[in-house]
Amino acid sequence: MSELESARIAPGGFKELGPVNWAIAKIGARAIRAPRFSLMNVLGQHRLLFLAWLPYSGMLLGMMSKLPVRDAETVILRVGHLRDCEYELQQHRRLARTRGISPEVQKKIFEGPDAEGLTARQRALITATDEFVVTRGVSAQTWARLAEHLTKPQLIEFCLLAAQYDGLAATITTLKVPLDFPD
Structure with missing residues (x-):
């Protein structure tokens, strides 16, 4: 089939x-x-x-996002990876490349916050995304690290972005949306 x-x-x-x-x-x-x-x-x-x-x-x-597009793509790629949503990953691997996130950096995002070569900002975004998706919240320590890099509006947007793509991954997986590209 x-x-x-x-x-x-x-x-x-x-x-x-x-x-x-x-x-x-x-x-x-x-x-x-x-x-x-x-x-x-x-x-x-x-x-x-x-x-x-x-x-x-x-x-x-x-x-009209408050988050830089590279930050948004980092979060989306991590959510797609955590939720094993190939549709989301297929779309956003391509989009992330056009937004300055090379395949090498994408591999580090998939590897996790301890991957060598990530910036402190990327580590904070990945750690916060992991916590948000897995525990449905963000610890005080992780929030403090994230707040070193993001403004209040960006922090709010981070939460809504992670929630949007987590829910979208669940919807895509549940509905079994077919891939758009053969790869």
């Missing part, structure tokens, strides 16, 4: 998405250089929820 056949909700087309969400999914697919953006083609089938979720998600990805 192919990945597409095993999807719990198969990516939809024009009929399932409606004209607005179909157009958004097509634009998204063009942006990622794929024939289809499976996540949008699945989530877009809940027409209003998708339209509410999309700007929030886009804001966390950098449209």
Whole structure:
């Protein structure tokens, strides 16, 4: 059985998405250089929820983010790794490269906060992400280290970003959203 056949909700087309969400999914697919953006083609089938979720998600990805895009990608890659969400990892390995995170640094992010060659900021972000995802909170010590690098608005955004991508990984895994790229 192919990945597409095993999807719990198969990516939809024009009929399932409606004209607005179909157009958004097509634009998204063009942006990622794929024939289809499976996540949008699945989530877009809940027409209003998708339209509410999309700007929030886009804001966390950098449209009006307070976190630098490299910090956001560090958190997202770590969440995807912790949740073993290949879809999230496939999307964000590519995006992270365009945002200045080389494959070598990505390997260190996957290795964890003790990997050689990480900056203090990266270590703080990875440690806080690990705690947030695994324990659903961040210890006082880790928070203090993170606060050395982030402003109050960035700290708030860190929490919402980690929660968004943790929930998204769970949704993608549960719905068995098919990968967009063969690799």
